[in-house]
Amino acid sequence: MGFLQRTADTIQARLGRLGAMRSARVIGTLLLAFCIWILLDNHLLHVSTGLAEPTYDLMVRSRLRAAPPDPRIIVVDIDEASLERMGREFGRWPWPRDTLATVLDHIEAQQPAAIIWDILFSDPDRLSPGGDSAFDAAVMRSRRSHFSVVRLPESADRNSEIRRPVLPGLWARPGAAGDTATVALIPPFLASVAAAPLGLTNAYPDPDGVIRRHQPVQPLPDGGVLQSMGLAVLKSLQPEAWEARLQAAAVSPRRELIAWRKLSQDYPHVPFADVFDLAEGQAPQARVPSFAGRIVLIGATATALHDFHPTAVSARQGGVDTLATLIDNELNQRVLAELPAWAQSALAMLMCLGITLLVRYRSLSALDGALIALPAVLLGISFASLHTDRVFLDLHLATGSVVIFLTVVKLWAGLRRRHWCGVPVLDGRPIALQPILAEPAWTDAGHNRLMTLLERHAPDCRLLLPGGGASRADWAEFRRFAALVGPPDQLQAAAPALRQGVTGLGGTLGVCEILPDIPDRGALVAAALAAWLPLARPSPNTPQEASS
C-alpha cells in the first residue's frame, strides 16, 4: 500500500509539473510529437490501420446506395443443390469434364458476350480422360471463353520455366527485352485452355485476411505485364477502354480499392444443374434465362467447395461474386481512387495544428464537443465519399489523430487548471489578494487567458475561482468573480501587465490587499468574498438571463 501510495504521489507530482509548464511549449511539443507519430504510423508502422480497416468495412456494409450490378453479368453456380443433383450421376465434384463441355457448348451456342471460367483446369482427369478431350474440343470451338490462372508467390518465379509464349493470353503486354521473365503459376493443363484468353484470379487479402483491394495488372521485371481476369474480359469486350486502362494501371501498378455492389450476392445466379439439364434436353427445375449477350461466369458457391473469402462487404463472400464485381468494375470504369498517403498525413497534421491554434489563441472550451463532432464529421465525409463509387476519402488517420490529440490536450488542460487554480507558492512571503470582476461573467477562455497572464508575469501567483472554477456553476452570478492570490511583491510588480490584460478581457482589477497573516484556504475564500463586495455592482444582465 505504501509503495502504491508513493507511486501515485510521484505520478501526481510529475503530472503537476507538466501542468506548470508553459502552455506554448507543451502544446508545441505535443503537436510536434503527433506530427512525427502520424508520419511514422502512416508510412512505416501502420498501427492505426487496425482501426481503419473495420471502420472501412462497416462503412461499406452500411452504404445507403451502391452502383447497380451490370445487368449483363450472370453466374452459373455450382451450388450445393447442383452438387447434389449432379452427384447422383457423376459423383462428387470435380465431375468429369464432359459435363462442363456440355454446358459450354450450350452457353456458347447462345452467343454470350463472354464466358468466364472461375475454375482452374490445372490437372488432367485420369479417371475420365475422355471428359478432358470433350472439354478441350468444346473450348477450341468457344470464341468467348476466358480462363483463370493463379499466380504463385513471386519468390517462386525463379523456379518456373513459364514465359509468355506458352500462355500468351495471360500477358497484357510483352516484355520489352523479349519475354525473359519467368512466372510461377498454376498453368492450365489443356492445350485449348492455354491458348484462350487468360486472367489472374488471385485475391489480395489485407493482413487481417479481408479482401478490400485487387491488383488489375502485375508488372514483370522484363517490362511485361500480366493481366487480371477483369482486364482480360475488358480486352475482349472493349479493346479501346482496355488500352487506356492498361496504360493507366501499368504506369502505377498498385492495389486498388474494390468498389463493391450493395450486397454480397447482387448478381443473378443460375444453378449449374439447371443449365446442364437444359443442355441435355431435360426440363430444369427453375427457369434458365437466355445467355445471349450476357457475361457468364461459371463458378461455385457450394459450401463444400470452400470458395469463400471475407471481404469488406461480407464476412463470407463467394469468390465468383467477387470476381463478378471486379469484371463489372472494369467494364464500367469503376476505380475507387484513394487519398495518397502523404495527403492523409498532411490532413491529419493540419487538423492537429488547427486544434493547437484554437487552444492557444482561444481556449480549449472552444473545442467543447469537438471530441465527438469532429471525428463524426470526418468519418461522415469518408462515408459520403464511398457513395460516389469513384473516390474514397480515407480520413481515418485525421480522425484518429484528432481524437487522440484532443484527448491529450484536454488532459493537459486539466493539469494546467489544477496548477494555476491551486495554492500559491509563498516561500515565507506574505500573501496578497487582488479581486477581479468581469462583466457579464468569466468564461473558460477568460480563465485560460488569466492563467496565461499569471504564467507570464506572476508565476508564483494563482487564480481563486468561486466554485472551483466551474464555468457553468448553477449560480451564474458567481462567474463574475475571480481573484489573484500570491506574494504581494510579484503581484505588484506585475500589476501593469495584469491590469492591461484583465481590462482587455473585459474585467476590472480591484485593489490589491495584503492579508495580515498567511490564512488557510477557508480564510482566503472569506477574504476574497470581502474583497469582491466593493467591486460588485448590479450586472446589466439579470441573473435569469445569465442563467439561461
Place this chain on the structure above:
Amino acid sequence: MIRLSALRSTLVCLLAALGATPAAALIENVTTNRAIELRADKLPSASVISNLTAGAKLTVLSLEGGWALVEAGRQQGWVRAGALQMPAGTSGAAGMASGRSAPGGPAVALTIRSLGGPGSRHALLIAVGRYADQEGSALPGAAADRETALQIAQTMQVAARSTRVLADDQATIDAVRKAFFELAGRAREGDRVFIHLAAQGSQQADASGACAAGLLMHEGGRGGFLSHADLAQMLQPLLRRTDKLLLVIDAGGAAAGAPVAGWTNVNDEGALRSRHRAVGAPCPPGARPAALADELARGGPLSGETIILAPLAGDPALEDEAKGGLLTQFTRDCLLRDAREAATSGGADTVRQCVQAKLNARMNGDPVLRPPRIGLTGNPGAALMPPVRSGP
C-alpha cells in the same frame, strides 16, 4: 468395310456442314472405361442402341458437348465422352516447371479447382474360392466375382491404384485385417468406399455357446472364421469417415435341404452352389446368429450413405459356378443398367429390388431352393446409380 468408311466420311462431312466440326474426328482404338449405353442421339433420353461393356473398342468420329459420336463395330451412336479412355492434348505449360513445387507462401485465389479425384475413392475386393484346409468345397464362381466386382468399382470411378484385391490364398484372416486397417488409413473424410466380400458363409458356436455368423477366409476351419462382430469392428473407422460406403457380402447361411453343389434349374444352364460351410462347434438348435447389421448397430447409428447388400440372416447365398455369385452378378447388372430401366429413382433400395427380382427369376421353379432374400442395411434412399431420365 468400304460401306462403313463411306458412311463415316459422309457423317463427318455432314457434321462439318452443320458447323459441328469434329474436333477429334476419327480417333481409333479408343476404349470405354466402364460399361455404357450407346445412344441414338447425344441426349441421355435418347434411345439405347446397345450396351457397351467396359473395355469395348471404339472409333471416335466427333466430340460435341460432353458426348462422343462413336463407331462400335457396325453400330454408330453417342456415348458420354467421360466414359472413354481418350487422352486430351496437353498444353506446353503443363509440361514445364511452373514453380508449384517451390517453397513459399500460398496464393489466395477467387476460384475453385477442377482436379481429378482418383484418391478419393477406394475399393477392397476379397474373393475366396480356394481354401487351405481343403475340407470343404471350393467356390469356382469366386474368380468371376473378382472381375464383376472390379467392374462395379470402375463404375464407381475407383482408380486401379486405389483398388485392392485379395484373392484365395491372399485372403487370410491377417491379410484381410491388414487390408481393412490400411484402407481405414487411406480413406479420408468424405471419401467413397466399395467393399466386396465373396466367400463361404459360416456360423459356429463361440466359447460362450452363443451362435456367431461370419465368413470363412482362406485358412478355412475355425482359424479362418471371420465373424460379423470382427467385420463390424473393422468397418467402424470407415463408417465414421467415408462419405459413402457400399458393402456387398456374397456369402450366406446354410441352404437347408439343398445339395452342396451342382444342381441346376431351367432358368439358366449354370450349375448352382451354396456359399456356406459349417465349421467349428454347431450352433445350439434354434439359436439365431447376430446379423452384421446388428453388430454394426452396436457402434452407433449408421451414417446416411452406408449401404450393405447381403442375404438376410440365415438365407443362403448362391453362386453360378461359371458366372459367379448371383448377388454379385445381379448387383452389377442392376447398378449398370437394369435398375435404371426398371425404376424411377436411383436409390439403393431400387437396386436391391432389382437384384431380388433377378434372383427370383433365376430361382423361379427351382426344385431345390426358394429364392434367397436380399437385405439392405443402411440408407435405402442413398444414391447408387445415375438418375433415370425419361425416354423419348
